[in-house]
Amino acid sequence: MPTPETQSAWNPTSWREKIAAHQTVYEDREAVARAVEKLGGFPPLVTSGEIEHLKANLAEAQEGRRFVLQGGDCAERLDDCRPQVIANKLKILLQMSLVLVHGLRQPVVRIGRFAGQYAKPRSSPTETRDGVTLPSYFGDLVNRWDFDEASRRPDPHLMVRGYQHAAVTLNFIRSLIDGGFADLHHPERWDLSFLDHDSMDERARARYQAMASELSGAITFMEALGDKTVDDLTRVDFFTSHEGLNLLYESAQTRTVPRREGYYNLTTHFPWIGERTRDLNGAHVEYFRGIRNPVGVKVGPKTAPADVLALIEALNPTDEPGKLALIHRMGAKDVRTALPPLLEAVHKSGKRVLWLCDPMHGNTVGTASGIKTRNFDDILAEITGAFDAHDEAGTRLGGVHFELTGEDVTECVGGATDVTEDTLHTNYVSQCDPRLNYHQGLQMAFLIAERGRGR
Numbered sequence: 001m002p003t004p005e006t007q008s009a010w011n012p013t014s015w016r017e018k019i020a021a022h023q024t025v026y027e028d029r030e031a032v033a034r035a036v037e038k039l040g041g042f043p044p045l046v047t048s049g050e051i052e053h054l055k056a057n058l059a060e061a062q063e064g065r066r067f068v069l070q071g072g073d074c075a076e077r078l079d080d081c082r083p084q085v086i087a088n089k090l091k092i093l094l095q096m097s098l099v100l101v102h103g104l105r106q107p108v109v110r111i112g113r114f115a116g117q118y119a120k121p122r123s124s125p126t127e128t129r130d131g132v133t134l135p136s137y138f139g140d141l142v143n144r145w146d147f148d149e150a151s152r153r154p155d156p157h158l159m160v161r162g163y164q165h166a167a168v169t170l171n172f173i174r175s176l177i178d179g180g181f182a183d184l185h186h187p188e189r190w191d192l193s194f195l196d197h198d199s200m201d202e203r204a205r206a207r208y209q210a211m212a213s214e215l216s217g218a219i220t221f222m223e224a225l226g227d228k229t230v231d232d233l234t235r236v237d238f239f240t241s242h243e244g245l246n247l248l249y250e251s252a253q254t255r256t257v258p259r260r261e262g263y264y265n266l267t268t269h270f271p272w273i274g275e276r277t278r279d280l281n282g283a284h285v286e287y288f289r290g291i292r293n294p295v296g297v298k299v300g301p302k303t304a305p306a307d308v309l310a311l312i313e314a315l316n317p318t319d320e321p322g323k324l325a326l327i328h329r330m331g332a333k334d335v336r337t338a339l340p341p342l343l344e345a346v347h348k349s350g351k352r353v354l355w356l357c358d359p360m361h362g363n364t365v366g367t368a369s370g371i372k373t374r375n376f377d378d379i380l381a382e383i384t385g386a387f388d389a390h391d392e393a394g395t396r397l398g399g400v401h402f403e404l405t406g407e408d409v410t411e412c413v414g415g416a417t418d419v420t421e422d423t424l425h426t427n428y429v430s431q432c433d434p435r436l437n438y439h440q441g442l443q444m445a446f447l448i449a450e451r452g453r454g455r
């Protein structure tokens, strides 16, 4: 656990004194210094006011008065900084959130995994194809996907390009939201064609259709009454998040702001620490403990209760509401055994945390032909297991965290549109982990809404 002396020595670059896992080794140190200087000089992507607003929303989610939906690509691509791709991603998240609003009867906090989700920790530092070994792909913030030496060489200028693309992405999201993106409020205009798929069970189809038309009717009714609740429930506050992996990038935009205390990471509202970099004595925890943003930490099935308590102490020593989210990602197989001890320990400690479930990262499997995929049923089973574990522990599942896209990709198997191992190759686009496609995302929202109803 950090000692009081190390606690007081924090500054935006004090992480440099610690061991930083999964950091890029660049050849050209001067180019790194130039990139970091450039990043530090840019205007921020988000404001401290928005960050505090999110923190207040997360505090309400912690108390059971909101539900969090966080989602987006595993690895966002610079090439996907295109209007249709961004609009589709926003659309699926907003549609899912409305299904959840309706099913759970509470406001949903929407957080995109985008406008900066460009850096990836990898299991192996290298990749070998046809006897050629090159550095792995570490996300567009670090190197490029193409399998040749020049593309895979880490390029510090990609940090600057990442930031610029994040700015363009966010700018477009802000204008879509300001402009109303009105169709979202009208489920009768959504693409619910997955309901007509042969594999869809007749009774489920009827339930979802009923839910969608109820939702549509409720919104129309409230709109007609000029009811303010409709604004509250459907008003689109939108927040961004990414894994705060590349500490050069994160700390370059970490600043004080006028009339507020402390430092803010102004590249995103809600950065999180990954499962691979949450070492208590490592550079990531050191960096994260000093910023005022709400922060997340992923916790996997091997996490000991004592580690979680120490992370809480390090990252939120004052027990500030809305400050810390623990994002459990246990896997469907382990969630019912690995999660309860953590829930019990934290519950007993009386500390405030927001519990989120990432049902993706514990459920990645390789097919016989070596493709990474995830099964829709495993993803759902992890969420159901998490709801049950929280109910039993007397804690609250405050939200969910997905890797998803608004495109019709074939990366995860299962769901009503029935992607199978044999059809995975049809439109497998992800450069890292497999994402739910549009239909799988929407169907998942209906299922969560049903499970969470009447909690």
Ligand SMILES: O=C[C@H](O)[C@H](O)COP(=O)(O)O
Pocket: 074, 120, 121, 122, 123, 124, 432, 433
């Ligand atoms: O997104 C999470 C990790 O970066 C990803 O699961 C690692 O994938 P890999 O095992 O293919 O490196």
Ligand SMILES: C=C(OP(=O)(O)O)C(=O)O
Pocket: 074, 121, 243, 273, 274, 275, 276, 298, 329, 358, 361
């Ligand atoms: C790297 C990720 O997850 P985790 O840290 O949980 O493995 C991720 O969210 O893409």
Ligand SMILES: [Mn+2]
Pocket: 074, 075, 361, 403, 432, 433
């Ligand atoms: Mn991932």
